[in-house]
Amino acid sequence: xxxxxxxxxxxxxxxxxxxxxxxxxxxxxxxxxxxxxxxxxxxxxxxxxxxxxxxxxxxxxxxxxxxxxxxxxxxxxxxxxxxxxxxxxxxxxxxxxxxxxxxxxxxxxxxxxxxxxxxxxxxxxxxxxxxxxxxxxxxxxxxxxxxxxxxxxxxxxxxxxxxxxxxxxxxxxxxxxxxxxxxxxxxxxxxxxxxxxxxxxxxxxxxxxxxxxxxxxxxxxxxx
Ligand SMILES: NC(=O)c1ccc[n+]([C@@H]2O[C@H](COP(=O)([O-])OP(=O)(O)OC[C@H]3O[C@@H](n4cnc5c(N)ncnc54)[C@H](OP(=O)(O)O)[C@@H]3O)[C@@H](O)[C@H]2O)c1
Numbered sequence: 184x185x186x187x188x189x190x191x192x193x194x195x196x197x198x199x200x201x202x203x204x205x206x207x208x209x210x211x212x213x214x215x216x217x218x219x220x221x222x223x224x225x226x227x228x229x230x231x232x233x234x235x236x237x238x239x240x241x242x243x244x245x246x247x248x249x250x251x252x253x254x255x256x257x258x259x260x261x262x263x264x265x266x267x268x269x270x271x272x273x274x275x276x277x278x279x280x281x282x283x284x285x286x287x288x289x290x291x292x293x294x295x296x297x298x299x300x301x302x303x304x305x306x307x308x309x310x311x312x313x314x315x316x317x318x319x320x321x322x323x324x325x326x327x328x329x330x331x332x333x334x335x336x337x338x339x340x341x342x343x344x345x346x347x348x349x350x351x352x353x354x355x356x357x358x359x360x361x362x363x364x365x366x367x368x369x370x371x372x373x374x375x376x377x378x379x380x381x382x383x384x385x386x387x388x389x390x391x392x393x394x395x396x397x398x399x400x401x402x403x404x405x406x407x
Contacts, residue, residue: 196255198326293377
């Protein structure tokens with residue numbers, strides 16, 4: 184599988200891409216600037232020597248070569264970017280980890296947006312693509328520390344297409360070495376995205392990196 188990451192030069196996109204490449208997948212970091220993407224990919228390859236191919240190119244070229252695309256851009260500018268890439272994204276599985284958050288004197292909070300979540304906004308703007316939400320709660324810092332064990336962290340996956348969701352769950356397992364959990368329909372992204380504000384708030388309060396783990400489900404999805 185070839186996975187393109189839009190916003191692949193940022194800490195979250197490059198971190199997810201690095202983990203997937205280490206797991207042996209072919210990853211293309213995308214950017215508005217092809218040279219920036221190529222430089223980021225080259226740095227990660229030089230530093231970590233992943234088993235999988237890791238390269239960088241312009242967003243549209245990255246999408247063109249991929250089966251699956253991860254959206255890892257800030258919410259600001261998200262709608263414009265997604266709209267500009269809609270034709271290239273048609274027919275692809277698009278996974279959003281975008282968290283629309285605001286920060287003020289009282290700390291982080293989920294933004295109230297018209298479509299209720301970035302993933303649902305993307306689904307509206309990309310009628311020819313299949314949308315899923317995942318990776319909202321993984322810390323970019325920890326993704327880049329390859330000796331940091333992420334296998335105890337759950338990746339909550341939402342989406343309306345079961346087959347695509349199974350693909351995202353497999354990718355989540357490759358990223359963390361732990362579980363991808365089917366969290367339900369795409370519309371539940373409106374609860375998963377702002378929950379990141381709660382994690383960031385706890386990170387500040389307890390000076391740590393919190394994460395999500397759901398009890399009551401075993402590794403293989405059984406509940407018994
Ligand atoms: N950082 C985390 O720990 C973390 C954790 C969970 C989820 N997330 C979510 O993941 C997403 C990416 O996070 P990040 O911290 O990696 O973000 P970031 O560094 O602010 O941005 C990622 C990349 O997006 C591109 N970008 C920036 N502004 C853009 C715009 N207006 N239009 C198009 N592309 C733009 C840039 O790449 P180019 O300039 O190269 O195009 C940038 O390197 C966010 O939605 C965030 O909420 C982040």
